[in-house]
Amino acid sequence: MKKVGKSDFVSGFVPHHNHGSVDYTSVEDGHVHQYLDVTSTPIPSQEGQHIHYTEGYVVLKDEHYHYYKAYSGPAIPVVNGMHVHYYDFYTSEDDAHRHRIKGANQPVPGNK
Numbered sequence: 086m087k088k089v090g091k092s093d094f095v096s097g098f099v100p101h102h103n104h105g106s107v108d109y110t111s112v113e114d115g116h117v118h119q120y121l122d123v124t125s126t127p128i129p130s131q132e133g134q135h136i137h138y139t140e141g142y143v144v145l146k147d148e149h150y151h152y153y154k155a156y157s158g159p160a161i162p163v164v165n166g167m168h169v170h171y172y173d174f175y176t177s178e179d180d181a182h183r184h185r186i187k188g189a190n191q192p193v194p195g196n197k
């Protein structure tokens with residue numbers, strides 16, 4: 086397989102990639118949690134598209150944390166032959182509240 090640097094233009098699909106995220110949850114009960122995530126490798130979806138699965142815990146805050154599992158949306162092409170995915174989901178309910186996590190993950194080579 087051809088080597089791909091993290092800023093190289095790549096047309097098409099790059100197998101075996103995953104996406105990172107560094108984000109915060111919504112504010113609930115007067116606090117947020119940091120969200121640090123690495124997705125699964127690509128999961129094929131309709132029309133040659135792909136999505137990613139993710140599962141984990143947000144960072145501990147005020148003596149509790151929350152669990153999440155979710156699928157991303159389809160690949161969205163961005164500049165320089167890279168793509169990102171949107172995500173939008175709720176964490177588990179703990180300490181009588183849950184948080185929303187939404188945004189886009191980090192760009193990866195491949196425009197599909």
Ligand SMILES: [Fe+2]
Nearest residue numbers: 118151182184
């Ligand atoms: Fe919380």
Ligand SMILES: [Fe+2]
Nearest residue numbers: 127160170193
């Ligand atoms: Fe992807």
